[in-house]
Structures are given as structure tokens and as C-alpha cells.
Amino acid sequence: MKYLKTIAEECIGCNTCMSVCSKLYFKEDNPEKSAIQVAQAPDGAYTLSACNQCRACVAECPTQAISVNKLGVVLINRTLCINCLACVAVCPSHTMMTYRGGLVPFKCIACGACVKECPTGALKIEVKED
Numbered sequence: 001m002k003y004l005k006t007i008a009e010e011c012i013g014c015n016t017c018m019s020v021c022s023k024l025y026f027k028e029d030n031p032e033k034s035a036i037q038v039a040q041a042p043d044g045a046y047t048l049s050a051c052n053q054c055r056a057c058v059a060e061c062p063t064q065a066i067s068v069n070k071l072g073v074v075l076i077n078r079t080l081c082i083n084c085l086a087c088v089a090v091c092p093s094h095t096m097m098t099y100r101g102g103l104v105p106f107k108c109i110a111c112g113a114c115v116k117e118c119p120t121g122a123l124k125i126e127v128k129e130d
Helices: 016-026 056-060 086-090 113-117
Strands: 002-006 037-040 046-049 066-068 074-076 123-127
Touching: 016 037, 016 113, 056 066, 056 086, 113 123
Parallel strands: none
Antiparallel strands: 002 123, 037 046, 066 074
């Protein structure tokens, strides 16, 4: 299964990954529309969160709009999605996302665009056995 591995101890909180993601998929620089989220803890450390492709959302979707491709990446078919947000509710890592005014949930699809732009190597695309 292909997924985005996050290495929080390497993150400097520049938010480049969030900018790259939202620009690529939503054509605007908006952290609310990024499938990877960076947050700063009270101790100053950063946390990174992105979908780990666990597939909890696949079984929950009432319209079968969520499927797994041959690389093991969970994908959402926007045409089939009815915006019930059951997938958002069931996501154990809180990485199935939505935003104000958005009609369809979204998530990281391990495209690697953020990996290419991360200045510290805090992100990597990896493959692991299912």
C-alpha cells in the first residue's frame, strides 16, 4: 500500500506542504483545503497528519463512492459521493476532511507533490505490505 509517511521531528512548521496540496487540488493557497495538516503543540513541536490509507471509510460509504486502487490508495469518486460525511465521522485518524462550503470530502492520495517541496524531508512516499 502506498502512503504518505510523516516525520514530525523533521518538520519546521513552514507549511509548504499545506500550500502545495491546496494549490494543486483546489487551485488556492488555503490551509483548510489541504489534505495534510501541520499543527504546533504547546511545547513547540509540530505534528503532521495525513491519511494512512487504513480503509475504515471504504466500508462506511453507503454509495460505494470510496474505493481502493491497485496501489492501495483510498480514492473518492466525486460523482457517487452524496456528501453524507459518514467517512469523515468514521475516520480514526481524522484525516478524511471537509471544509466550509465543500460538497465532497477529501483526503491525501499520496501523490507526492508535498514531498518534492518539503525543505527538510519531513514527508516521504512509502509502500508497505497490506
